[in-house]
Amino acid sequence: MQIRAVGASALMIEVDDPLAWFATLDAARAAGRLDVTDIVPGARTVLLDGVPSVTALTAALRAWPPPAAASAAGDDLDLPVTFDGPDLAQVAAHVSRSPEAVVADLTGTAFRVAFGGFAPGFAYLSGLPWSVPRLENPRPRVPAGSVALAAEYAGVYPTASPGGWQLVGRTDVALFDIDGTPPALLTPGRTVRFVVA
Template identity: 65%
Template sequence: MTSVQLRPVGADALLLEVDTPLDWFAALDAEREAGRLSVVDIVPGARTVLLDGVPDPAALAARLRDWEIDSAPVPQEPPIVVDVHFDGVDLPFVAAHTGLTPDAVVDVLTGTDLTVAFCGFAPGFAYLSGLPWNVPRLQTPRTRVPAGSVALAAEFTGVYPTPSPGGWRIVGHSSAELFSVDREPPALLGPGRTVRFRAA
């Protein structure tokens, strides 16, 4: 049995506070695809799932309150491979923080299948989970992080899709196009997808 706390958001949205957001996202998305759930968008977060564009939030809340989901692994599409040059300015810090050599850090980064836990911060930015570390952010964020920077913060990894401020620890860079309005879907990395880094 899974637990869920339901909170209304405005007139036509629900926020679900759950322990396993990706399991809920997959189950709700399957309901939408099967035509059993009317919702405009399903947005997973670190501890939540937002259902936006709900015609009758009260009725849906009543339906979901005692809902049980199958937490069995969902069949995965092939991993998205992202080529990375591991030349980031913070790689020595991450190595020292984890007690590894820089080469060993790269081995872990390229040998771990990462999962897109949720997306946010900027269009195309995916929060990737699965690493065995918790890396502290910079005390003072950089005013500009170059597009393509591969970086770590807390338990997450991410690739900056555009230049922006940021306080994550940069370990490398990639030329992958993470977001394009000419692609469907525009974001390369979506919730639940598996991502694998490959040393370029």
């Protein structure tokens, strides 16, 4: 583990299993054993913000035992998807599968929310059985609800925005509600399954 101060009241830790560390640290915070405001997992990091003493927490983290592998957090979510995206055939060709086989692979995968992304409600879903490139020329507007793939991740655009991920389908499920608890439907550690709508 590497630990770096990020300003006067935050720490960034680089770890092998950010979801496991997130779950462990979040449980410690809930039990009153960790005084931080926010815990934010990333692809290879966990950010701890609102740290009263960066020096004290750095020492505590260095002595912290490594967590067990992350287990699923919260209820599983079945997300209904219509697989009619404009890039489905391109993805199928890239991974040497038929479009039907790609859909079968996607619906047969239990994805995990690894971390939040570039917009409120966007989540990087790990577990993609193969890797696909981003588009060479990003689209100026991707419709809300678009189910997309890039590198080793799947994701769903919560709102219309520019984007360079390959679009394989769409869902009508709302992914972000500012008045919801929590506002994001896809929270770190949650298991997500795509089902044919």
